[in-house]
Amino acid sequence: MTIVLISDGGLEQYSCQHLAKQLRALGRRCLTVGPALMGRQPLPPCPPDLGVESVQQLLGQQLLNDATAIGLFLSDPTELNTFIAGYRALCKHSQHRPAPVFSGPLQPLVGDALIQDICQRLSCDLLLLSGPQQLAQLQAMSFNWPDALQPPPALSTGFWFPLSPPQRTPVNAPLLLALIQEHIPTHLGAKEQLIRQLQRWAQQHPEWTIVLQRDHGWSGDQPLLPQGREGPSNLVEAAPGQMLNLLARCTACLSVSSPWSLAAMAWGATALMVGDYGIQAEQNTVGWFGCGAMHRLRDLHTLDAIEELPAINRAWFEGMGGAIKDGAQRLLLALDDRSALEP
Numbered sequence: 001m002t003i004v005l006i007s008d009g010g011l012e013q014y015s016c017q018h019l020a021k022q023l024r025a026l027g028r029r030c031l032t033v034g035p036a037l038m039g040r041q042p043l044p045p046c047p048p049d050l051g052v053e054s055v056q057q058l059l060g061q062q063l064l065n066d067a068t069a070i071g072l073f074l075s076d077p078t079e080l081n082t083f084i085a086g087y088r089a090l091c092k093h094s095q096h097r098p099a100p101v102f103s104g105p106l107q108p109l110v111g112d113a114l115i116q117d118i119c120q121r122l123s124c125d126l127l128l129l130s131g132p133q134q135l136a137q138l139q140a141m142s143f144n145w146p147d148a149l150q151p152p153p154a155l156s157t158g159f160w161f162p163l164s165p166p167q168r169t170p171v172n173a174p175l176l177l178a179l180i181q182e183h184i185p186t187h188l189g190a191k192e193q194l195i196r197q198l199q200r201w202a203q204q205h206p207e208w209t210i211v212l213q214r215d216h217g218w219s220g221d222q223p224l225l226p227q228g229r230e231g232p233s234n235l236v237e238a239a240p241g242q243m244l245n246l247l248a249r250c251t252a253c254l255s256v257s258s259p260w261s262l263a264a265m266a267w268g269a270t271a272l273m274v275g276d277y278g279i280q281a282e283q284n285t286v287g288w289f290g291c292g293a294m295h296r297l298r299d300l301h302t303l304d305a306i307e308e309l310p311a312i313n314r315a316w317f318e319g320m321g322g323a324i325k326d327g328a329q330r331l332l333l334a335l336d337d338r339s340a341l342e343p
Contacts, residue, residue, distance in 0.1 A: 001068040002029040003335075004099075007048070008055050009075030010041050010217055011259070015106050015160035016073055017046045022328035033058065039217045042243035055079070059086045067099045069335050073106065077120040084123045100338055102331070104128035106160045107259035108320040110287045115141055118151055126334055127154035131321030155334050157327030165248040165267035175209045176201070176303065177250035177269070179258040180224060182216040184284060185277050194256075194274065195224060197297055202235035205303045213238040213246055215258045252306045257284035265293070265312050266322060272306060290316045 003023060005016040013034055020030040032048040034055065050063070055074065058064060064087060074080055084101055091098040101124050105117045108130040114137055121127060129135050135156045142151055178198055185191060195212070202210045212224045212235070224237050238246060243260065247253065253264035254272040265271045275294035277283045288294060292313035300306060314322075324330075 002031050002066060003069045003071065004063060004067040005030065005032045005071040005073070006055055006058065007032070007034045007073045010037055010043055011106055011160065012073040012075055013037065013048060014043050014046055016048070016071065018160060018162065019071070019328060019331075020049075023332070026328060026332060028332065031063070033063070037217060039219050040240040041217050042214050042238070042240065044241040044244060055083060056086070059083070060090050064099070065094075065096055070099050070101045072101055072103045072124070077103075077105075077117060080121060081123050100125040100335060102126035102128055102335070104154075104157075105130075108134060108262075108287055110134070110137060110289075113281065113284075113286065114138065118142075122149065122151060124152050125338065127152055128157045128327075128331065129154055130159060131156050131319050131324065133319035134321075153334070153338075155330055156321060156324060157330055158321045158324030159262060159266070161263050161266070163266050163322070163325060165263075166244055167248075173207055173209050174251040174303070174307070175211065175246075175249060176306070177246050177253045177264070178210065178212050179215045179253065179255035179260055180212055181256060181258050182214070182218075184256050185274075186282050187277070190277070194297075198254075199225075199231060199235055201303050202232040206232070206234055208234060208303050210235045211238050211246055211250075212236070213243050215243065215255075215260050257288060261293075262317075262320070262322075265317060270306055270309055271312055272300075272309065287320075292316065 005020055007013045007016045016032045020032050023030040031050060033050045033052060034048040035052055036047065052058060064070065072080055072083060080103060088098050103121050103124045104127045109117055114134060118127065118138060129138065135154055138151060138154055198210055198212065225231060247260060247263050248267050250264065250269045252270040252272055253261055254274065255261045256274045256277060261271055261273065271293040273288050273291065273294040275296050277285065279285050279289050290313055292310060295309065
C-alpha cells in the first residue's frame with residue numbers, strides 16, 4: 001500500500017518530491033503523480049514518478065484504490081474539492097473505503113489569507129500547516145464556527161524545503177539574488193522601477209554580482225532586462241533550473257514577498273524584504289510582519305549596507321515552521337492514529 005502525492009505546479013511538485021523523500025526514509029512507500037510542467041521553470045527538473053495529462057484523469061484509477069493516504073497539492077485549491085467529491089463518490093459506488101486525503105497551503109499564511117485557504121480545504125480529512133503560528137491562528141479564528149464548517153484536524157509539519165541547503169559552491173564575490181515575482185509588486189511600473197534600482201546598484205558596485213531570478217515559470221520571450229542596450233556585466237538573468245543553487249550560494253536575497261525567501265533565510269543568506277510597498281494583502285507582505293527583514297530601498301545607500309543588516313527574527317522564523325524537523329514523521333503518526341480510529 002502506498003501514500004500517493006498528487007501535485008500540478010512547480011512549487012507543489014518540488015514539495016511533494018521533498019515529502020516523498022522523507023517518507024521513504026521512514027520506510028513508507030510513496031508515489032508522486034502529476035502533469036508535466038509547461039514553460040521554463042526556476043527549479044531544477046523534478047518530474048513525478050507517474051506523469052498524467054491532468055489530475056482529474058486519476059479518478060477511478062486503481063492507483064487511488066491501492067492508496068493508504070492521498071496528499072493533494074494543487075496550484076488552484078478550488079479544484080481540490082471537485083477531485084475529493086469525485087473520488088469519494090466513486091469509492092461509494094464501488095463500495096471501497098476511501099483513503100484519507102490530506103492537504104494544506106505550502107507557504108505560511110496568516111490572518112484572512114489563511115482562513116480563505118482553509119475554507120477551500122474543508123473537505124479534507126487532515127490539514128497540514130507550516131508552523132505553530134498557523135495552527136494557533138486557525139484554532140483562534142475557527143473556535144466559534146458552526147459544526148458543519150469546522151475544519152478537519154490540523155498539524156504543523158514545517159517548510160516545503162529542507163532546512164539544510166544543497167551543497168554550496170564557494171563564490172569569490174558577494175552575490176545578491178533578486179527574486180522577481182510574477183504579479184508583485186502590483187503598482188503600475190513598480191517592478192520596472194525595482195529592476196532599475198538593481199541596475200544602478202550593479203553599476204555602482206562592480207565587485208558584486210546581481211542575479212535576477214524569477215520565482216515562477218515563464219516563457220522564453222519575456223526578458224526581465226531591457227533589450228537592445230548594453231548594461232553592467234555583473235547584472236544577469238538566471239537560467240532555468242538555477243534557483244535552488246543560487247539560494248544556497250547567495251550572500252543576500254532580495255524580494256518583495258517571495259515564499260522562497262524563507263529558504264534563503266534557512267540557508268544562511270541575509271534576507272532583504274522590500275518594505276517600500278507596506279504591509280498589504282495585495283503584495284502578500286502581511287505574513288512577513290515581524291520577520292525583521294523588511295527594509296526600504298531608500299535606506300540602503302550602498303550594497304555593502306546589506307551585509308550589515310540585522311539578522312532575522314528567529315522567534316518569528318521558528319513560529320512559521322523553521323523549528324520543525326520531523327514533519328513527515330508527524331504526518332505518519334497522524335495518519336496512523338486516524339486509521340486506528342476508522343471502523
